[in-house]
Amino acid sequence: MAKGEDIFKKIIAHCKEYGFIFPSSEIYDGLSAVYDYGQNGAELKNNIKDYWWRSMVQYHENIVGLDSAIFMHPTVWKASGHLEAFNDPLIDNKDSKKRYRADVLIEDHLAKLEEKIEKEVSKAAKKFGDSFDDKMFRETNPRVQANQAKIDEIKSRFVPALENEKLDELRQLIEDLGIACPVSGSRNWTDVRQFNLMFSTQMGSASDGASKIYLRPETAQGIFVNYLNVQKTGRKKLPFGIAQIGKAFRNEIVARQFIFRMREFEQMEMQFFVRPGQEKEWFEYWKEERMRWHLALGIPEEMFRVHTHDKLAHYANAAVDIEFKFPFGFKELEGVHSRTDFDLGAHQKFSGKKLQYFDPETEESYVPYVVETSIGLDRTFLAILTHAYKEETLEDGSERVVMNIPPALAPVKIAVLPLVKKDGLPEKGREIFDRLKYDFHCQYEDKDAIGRRYRRQDATGTPYCITIDHQTLEDNTVTIRERDSMKQERIPTEKIAGVVAARTDLRPKH
Ligand code: ATP
Secondary structure, three states: OOOHHHHHHHHHHHHHOOOOOOOOHHHOOOOOEEEEEEEHHHHHHHHHHHHHHHHHHHOOEEEEEEEOEEEEEHHHHHOOHHHHHHHHEEEEEEOOOOEEEHHHHHHHHHHHHHHHHHHHHHHHHHHHHOOHHHHHHHHOOHHHHHHHHHHHHHHHHHHHHHHHOOOOHHHHHHHHOOOOOOOOOOOOOOOOOEOOOOOOOEOOOOOHEEEEEEEOOOHHHHHHOHHHHHHHHHHOOOEEEEEEEEEEEEEOOOOOHHHHOOOEEEEEEEEEEEOOOOOOHHHHHHHHHHHHHHHOOOOHHHHEEEEEEEOOOOOOOOEEEEEEEEEEEEEEEEEEEEEEEEHHHHHHHHHOOOOEEEEOEEEEEEEEOEEEEEEEEHHHHHHHHHEEEEEOOOOOOOOEEEEEHHHHOOOOOOEEEEOOOOOOHHHHHHHHHHHHHOOOOOEOOOOOOOHHHHHHHHHOOEEEEEEHHHHHHHHHHEEEOOOOOEEEEEEEHHHHHHHHHHHHOOOOOO
């Protein structure tokens, strides 16, 4: 098993064991690609949401929040293009009976060729050291050149086939590239078919004249249909943004990789309305701003990659993905899209209501352009979790699993641990706990040996453990233990809050 896969399996098991994530309806053997967040998962998820909401809504004077309903008028999805075009091309392997996304099979093939190039480059970089010229090497090395030529040739067929929905050509490409089913190893494929990803249900009882409605596949449309409500009631001037966090639903063809691709998930989206012609500038701004947000968490830059789209969605005139290095490779975490006036224009047309802005500076009315930032909450959770998981061998030879979750996002900030369960230490512990609990999410624990309690807190990522011992009763000092370094320090109880606050402050560092 590849190292990444091996670690990933351990992380999934760890998530269950320590109350981060459980399979949905587990006692009934689960529901495919649906998960529940446990006691620690719910805290981490709330902290991520809080961090995002504050950096969008609280720290930007010109962004406001919204909480729109999951159900929307069915015409919304006609206008947005989801009824017509929210399809994935699927293909089945006749031997394994496994179903795949045809585009993903080809993208995986491309990723393998790119990996070969990167291996070649990093081998040469090691060999030549400081004198290595990356650009020149890529342009002259014959093996890199040959693989690059293959990539270019595949893309020259793949991109137009996807854009024009040429399903036969996708099928032909899979055949020409000799792509085999990872399960059966065979190349015995069906034709490629389109599959709409929206879930539908009925609203109203049948005798009522029930109508078919959809579970929203993205939160963005709730923002577009409320654009005018917010602009008018908030007396907003362009440019301004509307942010929203909420559930989205997609009937994904292949649901794999734990919470990376779920059928019910959560998005954190922000639509930024700008004057037409200024969208490229704002697109660049948000691309950089969003990268800063990720990096402010202290995750190293090399874990992220910006991928510019080869194929633009029907509504976009520029788009990038911020990708994260998950244990299974670089994959999309967030999209930044310049959506033009497509959505507001379409809603204006389908609803017959004007969705225009009167610009007092130019004295013109127009449909604003939109730059969107769209990030998956669950994928952010997974990125933070997979990066945080560390197996360490300590100096005394013992082992620990520690979750280096950014302290500001950790589910529990402080564990209050009386050394023994007697001599008045639990009472003193309770007193400290009761003082800290209004400012920090704390946990009180007095069972088991102190070493075991430290391990448990390490495994859930608690940045600070406070130990109460007999000396505490005498001089009101405690031991504070820091998760990553395991360093212990004796401090007066009144200093605990200050030490912890300094490291768990949610304020982004920019
Ligand atoms: P992908 O190509 O991986 O299917 P997408 O390009 O369809 O993603 P968008 O429509 O741009 O994704 O959605 C914005 C964000 O929502 C994504 O960057 C991702 O973080 C998240 N997201 C999308 N689909 C899922 C899913 N099925 N499960 C979890 N998160 C998702």
